[in-house]
Every structure is written in C-alpha cells, then in structure tokens.
Amino acid sequence: MWVTLSSMTTEDVLLRLAGEIDDLGRRLAVVGSELRTVRADQPQQAEQPKPAEQPQQPPQPQPWSLPPQQQMPPPWPPHPWQPPRQYYVPPQAPYQPVPRQTLGEKLGKEGAGSRVLAWVGGAVTLLGVVLLLVLAVQRGWLGPLPRVLVGAAFGLALTGAGVWLHRKPAGRTGAFALAWTGIATLYLDAVAATSLYDFLPVLAGLAVGLAVAAGGLLVAVRWESPLLASVVVVGCVVCAPMITRGFTPELVAFLLMVQLATAPVQLRRDWSSLTLAAGVPPLLASVISSAVAHDGRQNTVAALGAGVIGIALALIVLRRRENDPAALAVLATSVVPALVAALLLPKAQAVPVAAGAGVVLLAVWATRRWWPGIAGQLAGLAGLLAILQATVTQFDGPARAAVLLGEALLLAVAAVGGRNKFALAAALGFATIGGLIGVFFDVTPALLMVYRIRPAADVAGALAVALLLLAVSVALPWAAVRLAVFRGPADDLPIWLVAGVSALYGAAGVVLCGSLLAVPGRTGFLLGHALITVSWTIAALVLLLRGIDVVALRVIGLVLVGAAVLKLVLFDLATLDGLARVGAFLGAGLVLLAAGTRYARLVASR
Template identity: 50%
Template sequence: MTGQDRFADELAAIGQRLVAISAELRVPLPAPAPMPAPVQMPAPQPAFPPPPQPVPQPQQAFPPQWAPPQPPPPRESVLEKLGKDGAGSKLLAWVGGAITVLGVVMLLVLAVQRGYLGPLPRVLAGAVFSGVLIGIGLRLHRTPASRTGAFALVATGIAGMYLDVIAATSLYEYLPGWAGLLVGLAVAGGGLWLAMRWDSPVLATGVVAACAFCAPVLTDGFTPMLVAFLLVLKMASTPIQLQRSWPSLAVAGGVPPIIASIAATGTHVGTPEAWATAGMAVLTAVLGVGVAILTVRRRPDDVVPVLLVAGSAFPALIATSLLEKPVASALAGVVAAALLALWMVPDLPRPFATSAGAVGMLALFQATVIALDGTSRTAVVLAEAVLLAFVAVKLERRSALLASAVFGAIGLLMTLAGAVPPRWLLDSPGFVATADLVAGMVTALVLAVFAGVLPWAATKLSVVREPGKHPVPWFASGVVLLYGAAGFVLCAALLLSPDETGFLFGHSVVTVSWTIAALVLLVRGIDVLPLRVAGLVLVGAAVLKLLLFDLAALDGIARVAAFLGAGLVLLTAGTRYAKLVANRKISANGWS
C-alpha cells in the first residue's frame, strides 16, 4: 500500500470518529447533582486515532412461514418394513386372503369335475360364502385396530363373488354372457367404490389383481369371454383411476386385458372364434387408449398413461393375423391414423405423444406391408419416409425425423434386396419383366429423393451441421443418392432396350450424368461451401467409376461414349469453373 492510500484511510477513520462523537454529544444527559467540578486537564490524544469498531448488525430473522428445506427421508427397505410393529399381521391377513381366493377357485373347478350339486347351488354357495366374508369385513372396519383384517376380508369376498359370476357365466352357463358381464360390473364397481370410500388403494388393487389372476382358470384358458370380463374390471376401475392417483390400480386394471387379448389371438388363429377374438382386441385398444387420454388430461406428469397408450394398441395390431388381408390392412391403418393424430396434438405431454407416435409409425408400416407386396411396397415405404421428413420440419419434432430415418433405412434394405438389387448395376441382369423395371425405376427415384430430403430436414432441425463439420451423414446420403439415381437411369435404359445394349448404354449415361451434376453443383456452389464440396466429391466418384468399373465392364462404343462424354464435361466444367472463380476474385478486389 502506498503512502497516499494509507493517508486516505487515516483521514476516513478520523471522519468516522468525529461523526460518532457528534452523535454522542446530541444525546441529552440527566442533570447531575450540583457539586463543584474539578478542573481537569484534557487527556493527551494519540497521534493517530484508533480505527472505528464495526457496529454489530441485527440478525435478520427468517419469516415465520419459511422453513429450511428438509432432505427427503430415506426409503425403507423390505426388511425394515417387515420389522415394523403390525407388519406381521398385515402380511398374514393378505396372504390368508389370497389363499382363500385360490381355495374358492379350486372348489368351483372341483365341483364341476366331480359333479357336486347343481349349477344353481354352486353359484348360491359361492355367493353366500363371499357375502359372509364381506359382512365380517364391514363389521371389523368399524374398529380402527381391526381395519387391516377388514381390508383383507372385504377384498377376498369381493374377488370371490366376482369369480363366482365368471364361473356362473363361463363354466356353468347359468347366466348368459351379457347378463354375467353386467353382474360382474356391478360387483366390481361396488367393491372399488368401497375402496375409494375407505381411501384404500391396497384394497382396490387387491380386488382387481385377484380377479384378473384367477379368471383364466374359470374361463378354461384365454378366450374372448375372459377378455370381456377383464375389460369389465378396467371399466369399473376407470372412474377411480381418474379421480385418484393410484398407479397400482391403473396397472392392475390396464395390463391384464392386453396380455389376455394377445394370448387369445395366439390360440384362436383359424378357429370359429377368430372374429370374436379380433373384436375383443379392438375393444381393448379403444378402451385402453381412451382411458389413457382421459388420465393424462387430468395428470400430465403420470407415467402409467404413457405406457398404456402404447401397450393398448398391440392387441389390435396382433389381431390382424386373424383377419383377411383387406380387413387386416384397414384395421392397422385405422390404428395408425388414430395414434398419429394423437401424436400431432400440440397440447398433449411430449412423452405421451411420442409414445403414441412410435406405435402409430409401427401400425403405419404394418398396414403398408399387409396391403402391398413386391416392389410397390418398397416405393410406398420410401415415400412415407419422405413424408415423415417434411412432417418433422413442419411440426419441428425430431421424433418424426427419427421415424423418417427408420422408414428410409428399411426402404433402402428392401430396395437392395429386391426392387433394385446391386447385381442390376454391376452386371447385365438379363430378362426382367417390364412391371419390375417400372417399379424399380419408381423406387430408385423415391430413394434418391429421400436421400436428398433427409439431410435437409436434419439441418433444419439442427440435428446435423454443414458437411465441413459433420461429413459422415452427408457422405452416406450422397452414396444413397447416387445409387438411387444410377438405378433410375439403368431401369429406364433397360425399359428402352431390355438386353446388354441397354445395360451398357445406361452405365454410359450414368457416368456422364454424374459429371453433369458435378458441374451444376460447382457452378451453383461457388459461394456455397456444401454444394461446392458435393460437386468436388461427385467429380471424384465419376472418375473412380470410369477407372474401376467402366474401363473393365464396358466395351466398344459404350466405353468410348462414357470416357468421351465424361472427359468433355469435365473439361467444360474445369474451364467454366476457373472463369467463374477468376471473375469472383476480380469483383472481390474491385478490379475493372
């Protein structure tokens, strides 16, 4: 510290001391008793006054409503939960209830096998037994200490009564199907209403899970009737699912119909119940997607609707194997249209919309594969990829761009496998049907368009950058574009002359067209780096094709035409491009 800075600090300290003394002198003091005041000599002052002491500031208290954030309590392990007081009683009660439900199911099955009593006494005995359990549970619920047992007893009784209704409808055929479903809806709805009144998600989940788990035993496997009874459980649980955030209930009510419908489809292919099974699969999809939409509208952050909107559509897609081709493709198309419409709704949560869109893309592909065959299928898949790329740019959704890339990759593999195989480009394919050549020409053209549109869309969405920074995607797209263009030219040449002459002529045109395209890119890209780079790369590709393929595969006039045409175009390109570059430099430097 310099001398000037030290002197300035001392002056500031003296000033603060004088201010403090002035404030003390202004404070009135009480009058002292009269007494002679001795004459005192002033105390010697130090050469430098002491520095002012810091005045303590009052602590700022937090507002009374504020409290420091508390860390979340640690999650209890399973052993800690079991070690709590009363955990053993809960475990015993619910295990006992589960065993009792299984006992009721085995009793009903055994009564059929052994012929115990008649259908009506069996149904009445099951209903009376379940009613007694429910009554005991209602009575125990009045005492707070007995409510654990009350929940278990009521859940057991309601599940037993619902299974009794299934048995009366499916096993004994005492009730017609529609009546059994209505009675089952009343039983399940009453039990779930009681669970909501008692505010017990465990009771609600226990009722639905027990009924869903034991129902296949009483319906003799996975049948359309089983799917119907499971959908009744889902319908009964939907009002509670919309009002209460009980994920366990949503899973217990939504997953079993999906699994049962898929299993029923696998066991009823070619049977008289195929149409009924497909109808149940469609109903499962409609109810599942509808409930998922209602739930996500009420609770946008809920994860369960995201899973259910995707899973609910699979039974309908798998059920297409039970239907004839036109109906199956129409069903897959309707599912695709519905889910893609959800995907485009702007105010739906992004995870929910993305889940619906992913399954919608799968349904769209399935509808295309079922409806079409051969090379026309490949062209349509590639056209869908192009459309999805434009949709991605329009809606600014990268998920659509990913779907476009997936569709395009599948279309490329299908093109290489059948529509325009590489052997057509490497060797004379011999006789090819006119229809296949036309389809190949269209497919190759759409493939080339896709190869140009995809990087453009990726650039618009900031997924890839210019070729100088991200060259790999652009190089891959360029290779696919060249393959599509070459396939288009060769198919067109073979249409004009379906023999080796057409093959040789087509390759000559391909080589010359590559050089012409390179010239256009260089001229257009004199101020645009990506176009200029693409033009130079295309020049290199044309030269490599001349030396590695045309020189060996072509002969006679075709080889001469390829070399002369490419050489003249390259000479023209070099001359024209050099002139443009020179004029650009002159304009930039201001020469006349």
C-alpha cells in the first residue's frame, strides 16, 4: 500500500508540473493571473496546522504484520488546465486627419468679426486718405507742401493711436489695423514728397522710407507680431521702386539696407515670414535691374552684393534654425543675380563673376559640418551650377566637353575620398552634360562610321574627349560601388550595361582617333575599325574568363561577343576592304576560338 500511495503522489505531482509547463508555454502574457488562481485554490491547505509530533516508539517486530508506514503529507491536488482568458481590446479607430477649417468656420469664431472689421476699416481709411489728397489736388485746397505735411501728420497720428490703443488687450486688434494704416500712409507720403513734388532727393526719400521701416519693425518687435513686421517690410519694398523711378542699382542697394536692418530681428525672433520678405526682394530687384541693363558694371556690383549678403544672412539664420524653409530659399536663390548678370556681360567679365560665385558657395559646401541640416548640400548645388555656367561660357569646341568630363572625373575621385554621395551625384550630372556635348559635337557617330578627311586638330580633340569619356565611364561605377550606392553587376545589371555601352563608345573613339592620327587617311580609318572589332572580342574574352562565378559578367561578355559579330557582318564586311577586312575577321575569329577553348576548359575543370 505504501508503494501504491507513493507512486500515486509522484504521478500527481508530475502531471501537475506538466500541466503548469504546458500552461506557461501557452499563456506567458497571463502568468501573473494564473499564479493568483493557484494561490486562491489552496487557501485551506496552507492554513491547516501541522499534526503534533508523536514520540517515536521503537517498533515491535511482529512476524504477521508489515512495518508501520511513515506518515506522508497529503498529496498536492492537480491543478486542472484552464484556457487562457480573453481580454477585450477595443478596436483602433482609423486615422482621420484633422479637418481644415473652412472660411465660414473661421469667420464664425468669436472675435473674427472684429479683426475683419478692423483690417477692412484700415484699408478703407487708407483709400480715403488717398482720395482726400486727390481731391485736395484737384480743387486746390492745399498746396503741395501742406499736403505732404498733412499726410505725414495723419500717418503719425494713426500710428500713435495704434500704439496707445495696444495698451489694453481688448483694443489690440484695432491697434494693429491703425498702426498698419499709419505706416502705409507714411510710405505714400514719402513717395509723394520724392517722386510727385520733388521736395526730397531720391536718397533722402529712401532714407525716410528706411526710417519708417525701422520704426515699424520696432513696433512689431514690441508687440511680438511677425505679421506686422512682414507687412512693414513688404510696404517698404513696394514703395521703394516708386521713389527710385524704376529698378536701378540704387534700389538694390536700398533693399539690401532694409535686409540688413531686419537682421537683428531675424536673429532674435524665429520669424520665417520676415526672412522671406526681406531676403527675396533684393535678389528679384537685382535680376530685373540686370535685365533692364542701365549700367552693366553697377548692376554686376549690386548683384554680387545681393548674393553675398543673402548667403551670409541665410547661413546665420540657419545656424539658429536648422532647415528653416525661408532661409533655405534665400540661400538657394542668392546665386541667381550673379548668374543673370554674367549672362549679359562680355566673356572676359562673365567668367570671373560666375566662377567667383561658384567658389564662394563651394567653400560653404566644403565647410558643411559647420552648417546644420541641408544648408551645405544646397549651397554646393548652387555653386556647382555656377561653375557649370562658367565652364560653358569660357570653353567652346572639344575643350568644352573635355573640361566638363574632367570636372566629373575630379568630382568622382573627391566623392570616394570624402565618402560624399552628393559629390558623386554632381559628378554624374557633369558627366552626363559633358558626354552629351561630346557625342553631339566631337566624337559623333558620323566620325566613327563615315570616313571623311578631318583636320588633325579636330581628331586630336575628339581623341581627348573619347579618352575622358572612357575614364568617366569606368570611374563612376567604381565610385558608386565604393560608396555602396550601387551593387555589383549581378544586382544592378541595367546600370552596368549603360556604363559598359558608354565605355565601349569611348574606347571605340580612342582606337579610331588614335589610328587616324597615326596613319592619316582612309588606311587609318580601316585599321582603326579592324582594331575596334578585335578589341571588342578581347574585352569579351576577359569578361567571360572573369565571369566564371559571376552571372552578370558572363552575360555582358556574351552580349559583347554578339555585338562584335554583328559589327563584323553588318559593318566591317560592307565597309572594310583588303587587308583591313581580312585582319578584322581573322583577328576576331582567332580571339573567339581562343576564348571558346579556354572558357570550355575552365568550365570543365570546375
């Protein structure tokens, strides 16, 4: 009986442990709840007092009875397995974008009507001032000088009333409208005193406008109103061309002074609208002034000044506010006035202007670690655009394509050295432009397919372009692989095929132009084509031998073999004659035989 009870207890314990392990495997998420359930099922067993220990009596041996059984603890009742509890998880509501307020909802807000009335009232009041001045002029009520004085007094009164009304929170909406109306009145009064009545010279009128703008900015800063600050600057920008009587270098200089006057506010306040309102007008005025072309030298100086000040202020703002959209826009467009001015200048002056702007922006790109965000990359892009314009302006003929390809080669090397993917993208852009120019004007398909007597200088220029095209076609994929932009030929086959076609075109140009320079005349043309066919088959052999383990190289090698055979049948057979035709066929055939034999042996040995 002891053996049976003992075995039953062990079996019960094992069964319970097996159940617990199986339960834990299914319900790890609710293990705490299961432990509480187990503890709740055994409260009475834990509270039962232990029986008093009896003094041990020496056993009395009896031949007819079994030894007394030792008292065993009650068996651990098995805990039946329970299915995991299901917890209610409320379904997630689908994401719904915050609906934009309609115009009716905005107007329906509390206080919106007062704002609309205030701003409309300001606009109507300003129009009334203009009508009053017109009526006074028509009926002769006031002379020119009293009109100007009355306008100035009225503008100051409106502005002062706005400042006085702003002291109370309830009147601040009307204060903004009054201040804006007063400042606009002062601007119009300065225009009238300068352009209409000639009481003030142009410089004095601009000084008055700058003083009004400075005062308006002070009020805007005190009121913490970016809208008022932007309106003040925009009003000054609109009235300034009326004072200067058009877009002139003097206007650009004045707008630059306004931009510099707003610099402290831009540094103290994060007002992107003010940055845009003060930064774009000088650049736009410089472009228009250069297009009108009053004075080429003054416009060039104004364009360079606008570009330098725009770049400097944009970078200062970007140091405080990373990737500020307004500052980035000013930085990206700061080079436009210089490029437009360079287009209208003679070649001797245009190249230094464009190149100088490009060097400044590339210097910003070189020190990009000092500028957070994408400011350095954006400056580099603008600088490369300026360098591109300077290169295209300075060089012509084969030198243009050769220089562009050389710059692409340098950028590819710099990209690998500096681990900079942006430089690699710039190299691709320069290579594309240089390659297209070279194919259309220098190493043309007609040069490769049709024999014609050409000057040695043109052939030498085509040779240089073809050599650089070959070098760039090899350098760009190599740099892309080093920077992990592209993978090997097995993964990015189309890209490598494009690079291979470009390299073959450049290599064909190198071989043919070299043959024409070495052996002038038709003989050199025929010899060059025979060498091109043989070189293609040799390149195919190399690719096949290197492509034993690389599928892409094998595919490219076989495609090149097909291209060589097609060239033999379609071009060499019809164009070449004599020893050139024989040499092309014999050379290509022998190379293909050697390639086939060697390739078969390598495949069999694997």
